[in-house]
Amino acid sequence: MKNITINSPFDMHLHLRDNEMLDLVAPLSSKTFAGAIIMPNLVPPVDSKQSVIKYKQRITNAIPAQDNFNLFMTLFFKPYTKEFLKDVKDEISAIKLYPAGITTNSEGGVESIDTVTLAPTFNAMAELNIPLCVHGETNGFVMDRESEFMSVYEELAIAFPKLKIIMEHITTKAATELLEKYDNLYATITLHHLLLTLDDVIGGMLKPHLFCKPIVKTYKDREALQKLALDANPKVMFGSDSAPHPQEAKENGNCAAGIFSAPIALQSLAQLFDENNKLENLQAFVSDNACKIYNMKASSKTITLEKNDFTIPEFYTDGSIKVVPMYASEKIAWDIKC
Numbered sequence: 001m002k003n004i005t006i007n008s009p010f011d012m013h014l015h016l017r018d019n020e021m022l023d024l025v026a027p028l029s030s031k032t033f034a035g036a037i038i039m040p041n042l043v044p045p046v047d048s049k050q051s052v053i054k055y056k057q058r059i060t061n062a063i064p065a066q067d068n069f070n071l072f073m074t075l076f077f078k079p080y081t082k083e084f085l086k087d088v089k090d091e092i093s094a095i096k097l098y099p100a101g102i103t104t105n106s107e108g109g110v111e112s113i114d115t116v117t118l119a120p121t122f123n124a125m126a127e128l129n130i131p132l133c134v135h136g137e138t139n140g141f142v143m144d145r146e147s148e149f150m151s152v153y154e155e156l157a158i159a160f161p162k163l164k165i166i167m168e169h170i171t172t173k174a175a176t177e178l179l180e181k182y183d184n185l186y187a188t189i190t191l192h193h194l195l196l197t198l199d200d201v202i203g204g205m206l207k208p209h210l211f212c213k214p215i216v217k218t219y220k221d222r223e224a225l226q227k228l229a230l231d232a233n234p235k236v237m238f239g240s241d242s243a244p245h246p247q248e249a250k251e252n253g254n255c256a257a258g259i260f261s262a263p264i265a266l267q268s269l270a271q272l273f274d275e276n277n278k279l280e281n282l283q284a285f286v287s288d289n290a291c292k293i294y295n296m297k298a299s300s301k302t303i304t305l306e307k308n309d310f311t312i313p314e315f316y317t318d319g320s321i322k323v324v325p326m327y328a329s330e331k332i333a334w335d336i337k338c
């Protein structure tokens with residue numbers, strides 16, 4: 001049977017939430033990944049050393065110890081002083097910037113990304129080697145929000161050439177092009193933006209479990225993203241942006257944005273890379289590139305995937321909450337080898 005072993009697969013953009021949801025979903029990532037960048041958009045946001053340490057402890061408690069899962073914590077971006085950043089530096093791997101109100105629990109985000117007012121924080125981050133992760137969308141028309149944000153990325157890249165800027169979950173051809181223009185720009189790409197277009201979400205019956213922000217885009221955009229990922233371009237890495245919501249928050253008149261993809265991510269990526277005869281590049285996309293970009297060490301954990309049908313569960317539950325994964329009840333061609 002065809003198989004591939006991946007050393008130290010990392011998910012460089014993951015939402016684990018908190019409380020019962022954390023307890024339910026964290027083991028589904030720790031089982032197949034060697035570690036993840038953990039996003040800080042809780043209520044209240046993770047914005048102090050104490051809250052990082054406490055959140056990390058809650059995640060650790062939710063994960064089976066034998067899973068050997070590395071937690072790379074992030075802080076919610078605010079104007080921070082250099083003293084504060086020096087003190088918190090060893091606890092975090094990055095700082096995540098959200099424009100205010102742009103996605104789940106981002107109300108406390110930045111009202112305007114002003115490179116003058118925010119310069120002291122960005123300069124201190126550059127000096128201390130703390131990458132800046134950005135949710136890059138404006139408040140414009142939903143399909144244009146990311147491309148309209150390109151000028152902000154450009155301004156940041158030019159004003160702070162020593163600051164590592166990660167364009168999170170890029171979705172457009174415009175973003176793939178900008179990435180190549182500046183040495184200090186990098187990007188994460190999700191599974192769903194590699195696989196879906198807007199047709200999959202609203203082209204037929206409305207699919208709430210495929211609704212996310214940034215919204216999936218056009219065929220041309222998807223093609224540009226696939227090219228970067230399948231070629232394992234060294235400036236991109238895998239970040240699932242797996243963002244679980246309870247079933248009733250998705251199957252609702254006001255459907256929450258977010259796709260729960262963590263439990264199927266590696267299997268689906270193996271299928272995509274295999275179908276495109278690029279399996280040999282999967283290792284770089286899901287681990288090696290991230291290690292280089294973030295200056296991280298790979299862990300000793302390995303995961304073997306095999307070409308073998310995997311039927312995705314209809315839902316995951318702990319008895320009290322239910323979460324529906326991407327492609328629930330469907331079959332994919334690759335599975336984790338136990």
Ligand SMILES: [Zn+2]
Nearest residue numbers: 013015039241
């Ligand atoms: Zn996210």
